[in-house]
Amino acid sequence: MSSSRLVPPGRTAIGGLLLALLTSMVSGARADELTIGARADTTLYEERELSNGRGSYLFAGRTRNNLLRRALIAFDVERALPAGTVITGATLHLYASRTPGGPATVSVHRVNTAWGEGTSDAPGEEGVGAPATVGDATWSERRYREVAWQNAGGDFAPEARASTLIDAVGAYAFTSDRLKEDVQAWLDHPEQNFGWMLRAETEEETTARRFNSREFLGTTRPALTIQYEKPQGSVGACCSVDGGCGIRRDASSCEGTFRGIGTSCDPNECPPPVGACCAHDARATCEQRTESACNASGHMWRGPGVACDPNPCPVMLTPFVDPLPLPPVAKPIEQVDGVDHYRMSMVQLKQKLHRDLPPTTVWGYSDGSYAGYPGPTIEARVHETVRVTWVNDLRDEQGQLRKHHVLPVETCIHGVEDDTPRTVVHLHGAHVPAESDGQPDWTLVPGEETVYEYPNHQEAATLWYHDHAMGITRLNVYMGLAGLYLLRNPEEEKLGLPSGEYEVPLVIQDRSFAPDGSLRYAEELSEHFFGDTVLVNGKVWPYLEVKRGLYRFRVLNGSGSRTYTLKVPGAGLLTVVGSDGGLLPAPVKIASLTLAPGERAEFVVDFRRFLPGQQAVLQNVEEPADAAHLGSPDVMQFRILDEPGYTADVPEQLRARQDIPEDSARLSRDFVLAKSPSDCGGSAWLINGKGFHDITERPLLGTAEIWRFINRSGTLHSMHMHLVMFQVLDRQRFELDGDEVVPIGPRMPPRPEESGWKDTVQVGPFEMARVIARFTDYAGRYAYHCHILEHEDHEMMRQFETVTSLDARPDAGVGGIDAGPQALSPYKGGGCGCGVAPSRAPTELGWLLICALWLVRRSATRSRR
Ligand code: C2O
Ligand code: CU
Numbered sequence: 001m002s003s004s005r006l007v008p009p010g011r012t013a014i015g016g017l018l019l020a021l022l023t024s025m026v027s028g029a030r031a032d033e034l035t036i037g038a039r040a041d042t043t044l045y046e047e048r049e050l051s052n053g054r055g056s057y058l059f060a061g062r063t064r065n066n067l068l069r070r071a072l073i074a075f076d077v078e079r080a081l082p083a084g085t086v087i088t089g090a091t092l093h094l095y096a097s098r099t100p101g102g103p104a105t106v107s108v109h110r111v112n113t114a115w116g117e118g119t120s121d122a123p124g125e126e127g128v129g130a131p132a133t134v135g136d137a138t139w140s141e142r143r144y145r146e147v148a149w150q151n152a153g154g155d156f157a158p159e160a161r162a163s164t165l166i167d168a169v170g171a172y173a174f175t176s177d178r179l180k181e182d183v184q185a186w187l188d189h190p191e192q193n194f195g196w197m198l199r200a201e202t203e204e205e206t207t208a209r210r211f212n213s214r215e216f217l218g219t220t221r222p223a224l225t226i227q228y229e230k231p232q233g234s235v236g237a238c239c240s241v242d243g244g245c246g247i248r249r250d251a252s253s254c255e256g257t258f259r260g261i262g263t264s265c266d267p268n269e270c271p272p273p274v275g276a277c278c279a280h281d282a283r284a285t286c287e288q289r290t291e292s293a294c295n296a297s298g299h300m301w302r303g304p305g306v307a308c309d310p311n312p313c314p315v316m317l318t319p320f321v322d323p324l325p326l327p328p329v330a331k332p333i334e335q336v337d338g339v340d341h342y343r344m345s346m347v348q349l350k351q352k353l354h355r356d357l358p359p360t361t362v363w364g365y366s367d368g369s370y371a372g373y374p375g376p377t378i379e380a381r382v383h384e385t386v387r388v389t390w391v392n393d394l395r396d397e398q399g400q401l402r403k404h405h406v407l408p409v410e411t412c413i414h415g416v417e418d419d420t421p422r423t424v425v426h427l428h429g430a431h432v433p434a435e436s437d438g439q440p441d442w443t444l445v446p447g448e449e450t451v452y453e454y455p456n457h458q459e460a461a462t463l464w465y466h467d468h469a470m471g472i473t474r475l476n477v478y479m480g481l482a483g484l485y486l487l488r489n490p491e492e493e494k495l496g497l498p499s500g501e502y503e504v505p506l507v508i509q510d511r512s513f514a515p516d517g518s519l520r521y522a523e524e525l526s527e528h529f530f531g532d533t534v535l536v537n538g539k540v541w542p543y544l545e546v547k548r549g550l551y552r553f554r555v556l557n558g559s560g561s562r563t564y565t566l567k568v569p570g571a572g573l574l575t576v577v578g579s580d581g582g583l584l585p586a587p588v589k590i591a592s593l594t595l596a597p598g599e600r601a602e603f604v605v606d607f608r609r610f611l612p613g614q615q616a617v618l619q620n621v622e623e624p625a626d627a628a629h630l631g632s633p634d635v636m637q638f639r640i641l642d643e644p645g646y647t648a649d650v651p652e653q654l655r656a657r658q659d660i661p662e663d664s665a666r667l668s669r670d671f672v673l674a675k676s677p678s679d680c681g682g683s684a685w686l687i688n689g690k691g692f693h694d695i696t697e698r699p700l701l702g703t704a705e706i707w708r709f710i711n712r713s714g715t716l717h718s719m720h721m722h723l724v725m726f727q728v729l730d731r732q733r734f735e736l737d738g739d740e741v742v743p744i745g746p747r748m749p750p751r752p753e754e755s756g757w758k759d760t761v762q763v764g765p766f767e768m769a770r771v772i773a774r775f776t777d778y779a780g781r782y783a784y785h786c787h788i789l790e791h792e793d794h795e796m797m798r799q800f801e802t803v804t805s806l807d808a809r810p811d812a813g814v815g816g817i818d819a820g821p822q823a824l825s826p827y828k829g830g831g832c833g834c835g836v837a838p839s840r841a842p843t844e845l846g847w848l849l850i851c852a853l854w855l856v857r858r859s860a861t862r863s864r865r
C-alpha cells in the first residue's frame with residue numbers, strides 16, 4: 001500500500017519512546033515523508049452501548065437493517081514530528097475488507113472532542129459490535145459510563161475534509177489540502193487532536209464499509225503518510241513527564257523539560273518518570289515514585305505523571321478481620337389485638353464498618369433499643385398483621401433535623417427539587433394495600449412520620465424493607481437505609497431446615513470509602529455505581545465462625561448496581577432452597593448462584609466438607625462484562641470450628657408451588673427497556689419510553705397477566721414489580737432488525753433456582769423475559785421498576801394501577817392513555833378495592849365474598865356489551 005516505513009502505534013509509554021526514537025532518526029535523515037499507525041480507533045454503533053475498541057475492524061455507513069455505524073480514528077502526529085515542522089501533504093490509508101451493496105462514498109470529518117477506546121472486541125465479522133467497556137466511545141458516550149457526547153453519534157465538524165468512493169475490497173487513500181491542514185493544526189495544537197470520523201451516510205440503503213483497524217493482524221492497517229519540511233534552525237530534546245522524548249525547537253515549545261539545543265532523543269536520556277505510588281492501606285497513602293521504585297516496595301504504581309493530589313489511591317482494607325454482625329430482631333413498642341406495632345426511626349449514626357476505618361456516618365433504622373445499618377430485622381408471621389410507624393428522624397451532628405442530604409443530590413432528575421433528605425419505606429416483596437406500599441412520591445421529610453400496615457396474607461419469604469424516595473433511592477440506600485423482614489410460617493418451620501443459630505441472613509452490598517471512613521459515592525449522575533469493597537450485614541469482608549454442619553443462608557443482594565455470582569469453593573454445589581418469594585418446591589443443586597440487585601435466595605452449605613481450623617470463602621466468581629471489577633472475588637469468610645453443628649438432611653420436598661397457567665392470563669403486555677438521551681447528563685433509562693406519571697397499565701383485580709420485558713440494551717436490568725409475586729415463564733435472546741425485534745434461538749425455561757415465586761427478574765442484554773402474575777386484593781397504584789438503583793432513580797420506574805373494573809379508565813391493554821397528574825392523588829379505597837372495605841381492614845372472608853360477587857357482577861356487565 002505504501003513504500004514508506006510503517007511506524008507501530010504508540011499504545012504505551014514504551015510505544016511512545018519507540019516512536020520518538022524512530023522520529024528522531026527520520027528527522028536526522030534527508031527523507032521528508034513519514035508514515036505512522038493509528039493511536040486509537042473504534043466504531044460507534046447506533047444501537048448505543050456497543051463499541052469495538054479492540055476489534056479488528058472499523059465500520060462506517062448504513063447496515064442492511066438501516067442502522068448507522070461511524071468509525072473514529074486518531075494519530076499521534078505530535079509525537080511523531082517536532083513542533084515547527086511544516087506539513088506539506090497528508091494521506092490517510094485505509095483498507096476496505098467488506099463492501100456490501102453498491103458503491104458508497106466515505107467521508108472524513110474532524111472530531112471536536114476527546115473520545116476513548118476501551119477493550120470491547122466484537123465477535124465474528126464484528127458488524128454487530130460488542131457491549132462497551134468503561135472508556136469506550138459509543139453512540140451516546142465519548143467515554144462509556146463517564147462522559148456523554150453533546151450530540152448522540154459523536155461531535156464532529158459537518159464539512160468533509162476528504163472523501164473517496166469505495167466500491168470494492170482493496171486499499172484506498174484519502175488525501176486533500178484539508179487533511180494536510182488538520183495534521184498541521186494538530187501538530188501546532190496537540191490539545192485539539194481528536195482525530196477523524198469516517199462516515200458513509202448517503203440516501204443509499206446499504207452503505208456499510210468495513211475497514212481493517214489498527215488491531216488487525218496483517219500489514220493492511222490504517223496509516224497516515226505525512227510529507228513535511230523540517231523546522232528551520234537547530235532543535236533539542238524535550239522530556240515529557242511520562243518519560244517520553246520528543247524533538248522541539250526550544251523550551252517554549254516543550255511541554256516538559258527542554259534539555260538544550262543539540263541534545264537528542266537517541267539515546268533517550270530523559271529521566272524515568274515518577275507517578276503516584278499507592279500503598280495498600282486503609283489510609284490510601286500516596287507517594288511520588290518511579291515505576292521500578294514503586295514496584296520494589298510492593299506498592300501499586302498508577303502511571304507516569306499521575307499526581308497524588310487529588311489522591312488516586314484507593315482505600316485498601318484487609319479482608320476477614322471483623323466478625324459478621326447479625327442485625328438484632330426488632331422489638332415492637334406494643335401489641336394490640338395480636339398486631340405487633342413497631343416504631344422505626346431513620347437515624348444518622350456513626351458505625352465502624354471495618355477494623356481499620358474510622359467510624360462512618362451512616363443512616364440506619366432504630367426500633368428504640370437498637371439503631372444501626374442494616375436496620376433491625378422484623379420477624380413476622382404469615383396472616384399476622386404488623387404495624388410500623390416509620391419516622392424520618394434524620395439529624396445532623398448538632399442534633400438538628402437535617403435539611404440537606406449527606407451525599408450530593410442531582411436535582412435535575414425527575415421528582416427531585418432540592419437536597420432535602422426525603423425518605424419513604426417500601427417493604428420489598430410484600431403484598432400490601434397501596435397506601436402502605438411506600439409510594440416513591442409520598443416521602444417524609446425529617447420530623448415527619450407515617451403508619452403503615454402489613455397484613456402478611458402471603459407466603460413465608462425473605463422480604464426486605466428499604467428506602468424508596470423518588471429520585472434519591474440510590475443515595476438513601478447507599479447511606480444504609482435497608483433492613484430485613486423475615487416472614488415466617490409455623491408449618492414451614494417444621495420442615496427441619498437449619499434454623500436458630502444455623503439460619504444466617506447475609507445482606508450483601510458494595511461501598512467505597514474515603515480515607516476518613518466516609519462513604520464515597522459518584523459526584524455526578526452516572527448509569528451505574530460500583531463500590532470497591534463488599535459489605536455483609538454492614539461489615540467489610542467479614543468472617544463467620546461455623547460449626548461442622550449445615551447452615552441456611554438467607555442472602556439479599558442489596559447493592560445499587562452490582563450483580564454477584566456466588567459460590568463457596570470447596571463446599572461442592574450450593575443447595576438452593578429459596579428465592580425472592582420463599583421456599584422452592586424442592587431443593588436445587590447448582591454450581592453458582594447469580595443475584596441481581598433486589599433479588600434474594602436461600603441456600604444451604606454443609607461445612608462438614610471442611611476440617612476444623614480450615615477456612616472457606618463465599619466468593620463472587622464472575623462479574624458481568626459491564627461491572628467495575630472488584631479487585632477481589634471475596635465476599636466473606638467462614639472459619640470452621642471443631643464442634644458438631646446441625647446435621648439433619650435437607651428435605652426433598654419443600655413447598656408446593658401452584659402454577660399460574662399461561663392460558664389463564666387475561667392479557668400479555670410488552671415493556672421495552674431502552675436508554676434515551678437525558679437533559680441531566682448521561683442518559684435516562686425508560687420503560688416503553690414513558691415516565692413515572694404516565695400510568696398505562698391497569699391490571700384487573702382477580703386476573704392474571706403476562707409481562708414481557710424486552711431489554712434493548714447491552715446492560716442487565718433487574719425488573720421488580722410491587723404488590724405481586726410472579727413466576728418466570730421463559731427467556732429468549734433477540735436481535736434487532738432495524739427497529740424490529742427478531743428472536744434468535746429457543747425460549748429458554750427459567751433456571752432451576754427460579755422455580756419458586758419471584759418479585760425481581762434478571763433480564764440480560766438483548767434478551768426478553770416473560771413473567772406471569774395474578775393481581776389480587778388491593779386496588780391502587782404500585783411501582784414497577786428496574787432495581788439497579790441508578791436506573792430506578794433516573795426514570796426506569798413506572799406505576800401500574802390495579803382496578804376493580806376496566807370501565808372507569810382506559811388500560812394500555814385496551815388502548816392506553818397518559819393518565820396525567822390527576823392520577824397522582826393517593827388512593828384512599830381499600831380492602832379488595834370494591835369501595836366498601838375500610839382501607840385498613842384485613843381481608844376477611846366476608847369482605848372477600850362481597851368483593852368477589854361484586855367483581856363477578858362487574859365482569860358479567862362488561863362481557864354483555
Ligand atoms: Cu425493592 Cu420498588 O423496590
Ligand atoms: Cu418492591
Ligand code: CU
Nearest residue numbers: 717786788791
Ligand atoms: Cu436497569
